[in-house]
Amino acid sequence: MNNAGTLVVLGSINADHILNLDAFPRPGETLTGMHYQVAFGGKGANQAVAAGRSGANISFIACTGDDDIGERIRKQLTSDNIDVAPVSAIAGESTGVALIFVNGEGENVIGIHAGANAALSVELVAAQEKRIADADALLMQLESPLESVLAAAKIARQHDTKVVLNPAPARELPDELLALVDIITPNETEAEKLTGVKVENDEDAAIAAQVLHDKGIETVIITLGSRGVWASEQGKGQRVPGFKVQAIDTIAAGDTFNGALMTALLEGEALPKAIRFAHAAAAIAVTRKGAQPSVPWRKEIDEFLSQQG
Ligand code: RIB
Numbered sequence: 539m540n541n542a543g544t545l546v547v548l549g550s551i552n553a554d555h556i557l558n559l560d561a562f563p564r565p566g567e568t569l570t571g572m573h574y575q576v577a578f579g580g581k582g583a584n585q586a587v588a589a590g591r592s593g594a595n596i597s598f599i600a601c602t603g604d605d606d607i608g609e610r611i612r613k614q615l616t617s618d619n620i621d622v623a624p625v626s627a628i629a630g631e632s633t634g635v636a637l638i639f640v641n642g643e644g645e646n647v648i649g650i651h652a653g654a655n656a657a658l659s660v661e662l663v664a665a666q667e668k669r670i671a672d673a674d675a676l677l678m679q680l681e682s683p684l685e686s687v688l689a690a691a692k693i694a695r696q697h698d699t700k701v702v703l704n705p706a707p708a709r710e711l712p713d714e715l716l717a718l719v720d721i722i723t724p725n726e727t728e729a730e731k732l733t734g735v736k737v738e739n740d741e742d743a744a745i746a747a748q749v750l751h752d753k754g755i756e757t758v759i760i761t762l763g764s765r766g767v768w769a770s771e772q773g774k775g776q777r778v779p780g781f782k783v784q785a786i787d788t789i790a791a792g793d794t795f796n797g798a799l800m801t802a803l804l805e806g807e808a809l810p811k812a813i814r815f816a817h818a819a820a821a822i823a824v825t826r827k828g829a830q831p832s833v834p835w836r837k838e839i840d841e842f843l844s845q846q847g
Contacts, residue, residue: 543674543804545589546699547797548599548663548690549582550655550681551625552634553607554829556789560642571639578611579636579829580655581679581706584790588797589677590619592819593836594804597621597673599666599690600682601654603633608654614830624666628654634681644785644824650681658682660689671697677800679704684715691718704796705732717754723796725761743768744775757809759799761792766817769809778813781821781846790829795820798839818842 557571578587586598598620602608604627611633615622631654640646663670663686670676676694678687678701687703694701695718702721705711708728716722716732726737733749735742737760747758747770758775760768766779785791798819802812819839826832834842 542593542595542801542806544672545594545596545800545804546599546666546670546673546676547582547586547589547596548658548676548678548682548687549585550580550634550652550679551578551583551600551602551608551611552580552636552650552655553611554579554636554638554789556638556640556828558640558787558827562639562641562647573827575828577828577831578614579790580634581681581704581793583611583615584793584829584833585677585679585704585797585800586615586620587618587830588794588819588833589800590615590797591833591835592798592801592815592839594619594797594801597624597669599624599658599663599669601626601628601631601658601662603627603631603654604629605632608633618830624669626657626662628657631657638789640787640789644787646787646789652681655681656683658686660686662686663689663693667693670694670699673699674804675700675702675800677702677704677796679706680709681707684711688712688715688718691715694718702796702800704792706792713753716750719755721757721759722750722755723759723761723799725792726763729760737762740768740777743777744770747775748773759813761795767813769813771809776810778810778817780817781842783821783825785824787827787832788824790832791820791824793829794823794833797833815839815843818846
């Protein structure tokens, strides 16, 4: 334990089946890949691992199946410094699965079977009320049932726990949920889904951020891929560039950014410095294959940052 604030992550757990190939197969085409791996993933778990490995005091509300891989994932999460007491093994369900192609440019396409993630019910969330109430921040994504995300956000707001939403995968969201969010971290596609504004440059990002401020969100961080992020606090925006690295696999880059960002914010860092820390973690992650196997530990992030000018 350190002196930083406490974090609760609520989200998904998947077993990622990853095939690396030169190019994505087209409809009707069969291609042979160069590398196949089953790795632990899921946006919630990836973000929890990024927070845990980078030094956060964290617990994780999630569901696995009652299968062998669910058991192995829970053990791995524990060794990543995560309190998994609120991870439920759902009887008769299988752990969530993601089927992922990665092309030669390191881009990916993903299809998901929710499995046990769909069982993260409002009742399971309500059972964790004290944990959410006692935390400083709650980080969520959108691979869990929306009504459960909303229920958790309501509990958090009642108890002054900051609500942080990574609105991935992209979908439209009710204003009722957005009004409960303190920090939101969409990418360009997700920002467009939420605001109707196509984000192609900083000016667009500022307009999209303002739409989200108008819905009641204080801090908007729009991730812009290799251009870094647009960070807007109460309407005052700036671009915070990322680090240039040779990306081989971008799976979980955004998740790593979100988890590491929370670690830095809960350690009391100001937003630009917290974003730089999160950029460093994501920069390391894209140089490695897979979701959780690519997520760096604190020592690696600190070393990376100390090597920058
Ligand atoms: O964000 C990357 C993650 O999305 C993968 O680990 C996969 O499980 C999907 O949830």
